Amino acid sequence: MSMAGEIVCRPPETPREREEAFRIRNAVFVEEQEVPLSLERDEEDDRAFHLIAFVDGEPLGTARMLFNGERGKIGRVAVLKKARGRGVGKALMETLKVQAYSRGLKELCLNAQIQVIPFYQELGYRLCSDEFLDAGILHRSMILDLVS
């Protein structure tokens, strides 16, 4: 893959693009991380705000955000293995933050798998819980204040 590809993050616009997002999640969480498919897709998907990241038109990443009052909850952040380390994850997170601001949210939270805590810390998130197990994977909750 080209290092200089243009990254575009936007909501899926067709049923086919929506399926692309699930396909990426499936590759990352179900195939790579062995999360059961029954846990990977849930009823929250129907009401979540979804994003797909395209690099030179190719769908390579996805994420979603749920809304609970003035708090957004980010989840299912996934970039295909072959595309990691090139800013796709960061672009998804920045686009979710812009969306959160435009909706007047006051904070963003997420449950980080412990091996990717530094990824979220670099984006300004701070730890706000001890470790806990979700889908057999150790996590810690993190939060980002959108107002100071």
Ligand SMILES: CC(C)(COP(=O)(O)OP(=O)(O)OC[C@H]1O[C@@H](n2cnc3c(N)ncnc32)[C@H](O)[C@@H]1OP(=O)(O)O)[C@@H](O)C(=O)NCCC(=O)NCCS
């Ligand atoms: C976590 C994930 C989404 C990051 O996506 P990515 O496209 O590789 O991340 P980026 O290239 O945008 O990285 C942004 C920054 O975070 C850092 N970073 C990325 N992954 C990291 C990791 N695992 N540990 C430490 N730092 C990391 C990068 O060094 C980069 O810093 P830089 O801007 O100074 O270069 C991706 O690795 C992934 O899909 N992992 C598997 C699924 C997963 O664990 N999702 C998170 C569930 S909580």
